[in-house]
Amino acid sequence: MHELGELDLAIVNALQIQPRAPWALVGQALGVDAVTVARRWKRLTDSGAAWVDGYLVPTADGRVLAQVEIVTEAAQASRVAQLLAHDVQAMSVKQTSGARDILAIVWAYDLDGLVDYIGERIALCPGVRSTRSHVVTAAPFEGSRWRLRSLSADQRALLRPPERQPFPAEPLRPLDRRIVVALGEDGRMPLKQLAERTGTSVATARRRLNQLLSAGQLVLRCSLARPLTGWPVSAVYFASVPAEHLEAASTSLRTLPELRLCAITAGPHNLILDVWLRGVHDVHRLEAHLEQEMAHLRFQVDDRAVVLRTEKNVGRVLDRRGYSVTAVPMEENQ
Numbered sequence: 001m002h003e004l005g006e007l008d009l010a011i012v013n014a015l016q017i018q019p020r021a022p023w024a025l026v027g028q029a030l031g032v033d034a035v036t037v038a039r040r041w042k043r044l045t046d047s048g049a050a051w052v053d054g055y056l057v058p059t060a061d062g063r064v065l066a067q068v069e070i071v072t073e074a075a076q077a078s079r080v081a082q083l084l085a086h087d088v089q090a091m092s093v094k095q096t097s098g099a100r101d102i103l104a105i106v107w108a109y110d111l112d113g114l115v116d117y118i119g120e121r122i123a124l125c126p127g128v129r130s131t132r133s134h135v136v137t138a139a140p141f142e143g144s145r146w147r148l149r150s151l152s153a154d155q156r157a158l159l160r161p162p163e164r165q166p167f168p169a170e171p172l173r174p175l176d177r178r179i180v181v182a183l184g185e186d187g188r189m190p191l192k193q194l195a196e197r198t199g200t201s202v203a204t205a206r207r208r209l210n211q212l213l214s215a216g217q218l219v220l221r222c223s224l225a226r227p228l229t230g231w232p233v234s235a236v237y238f239a240s241v242p243a244e245h246l247e248a249a250s251t252s253l254r255t256l257p258e259l260r261l262c263a264i265t266a267g268p269h270n271l272i273l274d275v276w277l278r279g280v281h282d283v284h285r286l287e288a289h290l291e292q293e294m295a296h297l298r299f300q301v302d303d304r305a306v307v308l309r310t311e312k313n314v315g316r317v318l319d320r321r322g323y324s325v326t327a328v329p330m331e332e333n334q
Contacts, residue, residue: 076127
């Protein structure tokens with residue numbers, strides 16, 4: 001699958017808005033029948049071009065995230081990246097240009113666990129020369145909020161999920177983690193199958209899923225292989241802004257169409273931005289635009305890197321085309 005039709009892009013955009021929307025609703029919004037929508041989605045998922053998955057937000061159980069720069073021996077970057085891509089604690093793994101060979105987002109349940117994972121797993125991996133870590137203190141924007149913009153305002157309004165009654169977050173149960181593992185493989189898994197996979201009733205699976213979503217503990221996300229989005233190039237900016245301007249800078253960055261991730265970090269750069277671009281030539285154009293638009297905030301890009309290959313993105317192992325190969329759960333099944 002080298003390119004998508006307008007209907008395919010519209011389906012993906014619809015599921016970005018409401019990942020578990022019934023096919024009847026998606027068909028109504030797009031002006032086609034539900035059977036056609038379901039058939040086209042199956043074609044997309046079977047090829048690995050698109051997928052829906054779910055994952056816990058870090059605050060759901062207090063885990064700590066870090067962006068880790070990894071320098072490898074010559075010709076070892078691909079091997080190291082592929083090894084890390086199959087680790088539960090590595091959320092995302094990218095081979096990049098510039099001062100580091102690999103940039104990975106990793107997690108642990110506390111800072112001690114982060115030290116252990118980086119120092120004992122990553123640093124001791126054959127072929128790794130050095131690492132440098134940036135602890136993530138906040139992520140005001142992440143990829144589940146990115147949209148294709150294929151739909152009209154009326155279509156988006158029809159698909160917008162109903163307001164959920166907010167629920168206070170509860171301590172996670174073993175069943176909740178089993179639900180998250182299952183949804184990490186298929187975020188649109190039917191409730192009957194989800195109940196069977198997690199060893200509970202349909203009613204309980206529905207109730208716990210709604211609880212996780214209403215409490216903001218679970219994120220559902222529809223993804224599309226990057227080359228098919230019209231934004232085939234990925235880059236990372238390591239930027240800095242005075243601490244008193246972090247909130248204003250984050251607010252301004254949220255409106256950037258190219259933005260995929262904005263991470264606030266405790267390190268030599270307090271902002272790390274993942275962006276998608278139309279072409280390599282846009283790397284410096286966007287950098288210049290950002291520095292000009294936020295000059296009053298003393299925003300400065302300190303370093304930048306082009307992503308040469310994404311091995312894994314939020315628990316999903318990808319092939320060289322950016323298509324989904326398999327899901328690596330970011331939870332230990334319980």
